[in-house]
Amino acid sequence: MLNKISSVLAAISMGASAQTTTTTPVDPTAPGMAGSRPGFVYGMYGQECQAGPAVPDLVCRLPSVAVNEPGNGVSVASNGPAGNTDCGSGYSCCQCERIECGSYASTGFQFCKQLTLGDNAAYGVKDVSIVGNGMISTPNFGAFVACDGIESCANSEVTASYARYISCAGDSSCAGAIIRILPVDGFEIHCSGASSCAGTIFEIMFPPASAEIVASHGFEIHCSGASSCAGTIFEIMFPPASAGNRCFAKTHGQALQAEHIKCDGRNACQGAQFILNGDVACQREVKVQNIGCNAVNSCLGTKFTGVAGVWNYQEFDCAPGSCMGCTYDNPGAPNMACDPNLQGTNMAFQPGLPGQAAVPLLPGQIII
Numbered sequence: 375m376l377n378k379i380s381s382v383l384a385a386i387s388m389g390a391s392a393q394t395t396t397t398t399p400v401d402p403t404a405p406g407m408a409g410s411r412p413g414f415v416y417g418m419y420g421q422e423c424q425a426g427p428a429v430p431d432l433v434c435r436l437p438s439v440a441v442n443e444p445g446n447g448v449s450v451a452s453n454g455p456a457g458n459t460d461c462g463s464g465y466s467c468c469q470c471e472r473i474e475c476g477s478y479a480s481t482g483f484q485f486c487k488q489l490t491l492g493d494n495a496a497y498g499v500k501d502v503s504i505v506g507n508g509m510i511s512t513p514n515f516g517a518f519v520a521c522d523g524i525e526s527c528a529n530s531e532v533t534a535s536y537a538r539y540i541s542c543a544g545d546s547s548c549a550g551a552i553i554r555i556l557p558v559d560g561f562e563i564h565c566s567g568a569s570s571c572a573g574t575i576f577e578i579m580f581p582p583a584s585a586e587i588v589a590s591h592g593f594e595i596h597c598s599g600a601s602s603c604a605g606t607i608f609e610i611m612f613p614p615a616s617a618g619n620r621c622f623a624k625t626h627g628q629a630l631q632a633e634h635i636k637c638d639g640r641n642a643c644q645g646a647q648f649i650l651n652g653d654v655a656c657q658r659e660v661k662v663q664n665i666g667c668n669a670v671n672s673c674l675g676t677k678f679t680g681v682a683g684v685w686n687y688q689e690f691d692c693a694p695g696s697c698m699g700c701t702y703d704n705p706g707a708p709n710m711a712c713d714p715n716l717q718g719t720n721m722a723f724q725p726g727l728p729g730q731a732a733v734p735l736l737p738g739q740i741i742i
Contacts, residue, residue, distance in 0.1 A: 553576050577609050597642040643667070652682060659684045673692065680705070
């Protein structure tokens with residue numbers, strides 16, 4: 375009997391011992407873990423960031439046995455006293471949890487002048503915040519955001535308040551990103567690198583009309599690199615009425631106008647969508663004066679449309695072979711061909727790979 379009890383107790387003891395030594399599996403993609411490539415670690419958002427001796431100028435450094443780095447205790451890349459945030463070196467801010475330039479501090483605004491991002495510097499970072507100077511007719515009006523390195527802001531999420539200029543100059547520099555913008559007058563987006571803004575979502579919300587923020591809010595969008603804005607979504611809008619905004623006599627009925635949307639590179643705006651959303655309550659129209667499709671397939675299958683009946687696309691310039699399948703909607707005139715010479719023809723865009731030539735639809739299928 376005693377032997378039997380001893381055997382049971384021994385079994386229980388072994389079970390308890392086994393339970394106490396059980397460990398939870400480590401997530402192989404947790405921040406700081408070794409990446410799939412030598413010399414790379416996983417960042418805060420599951421992206422891979424180069425680290426170790428090959429990247430001496432890291433602003434944020436996660437502790438990692440994989441590259442023998444203890445970490446530097448920095449999780450936020452913040453702006454210096456001059457209002458500039460410098461992530462100009464390759465991968466320098468890739469491991470940051472947050473990148474900020476300017477802030478709404480309790481002690482007052484700290485305005486961003488320029489955020490500079492080199493190769494892969496903000497790659498995959500989902501919290502990039504810019505706060506520029508929104509006071510008209512003051513020095514350093516509006517922030518400058520320079521995503522000029524290769525994949526510098528790719529797959530990131532950016533919120534830019536009072537931005538004046540967004541530059542995506544490196545190849546794939548802003549590809550796959552979500553960029554939310556509160557612009558200032560004269561705002562411009564330039565996607566000049568190859569595939570620089572491909573698949574990006576731009577949400578551009580202009581300030582509500584007020585006695586201080588007036589009239590035209592001129593803005594421009596330039597897609598000059600090859601496939602630079604392919605598959606990109608641009609939504610340009612005023613705040614919705616549900617936000618509690620009210621109309622002002624000084625701006626009631628005035629339009630928000632883009633001077634130019636330019637698709638200058640080969641396949642630059644292929645499959646892109648431009649969506650205008652005016653202010654119905656205050657009768658403020660969003661309109662685009664000129665859309666230029668200036669290279670082969672630059673507006674292939676591009677769609678220009680709007681919401682709520684207060685928008686207007688005024689003029690299209692289509693170079694030969696640039697506007698196959700490109701259509702626009704205006705209030706009361708839906709599904710118009712961007713190139714009037716193609717209206718009512720059977721040469722419309724069928725989706726395909728970037729650079730694929732447009733092909734005729736089946737007989738009887740037309741743009742109406």
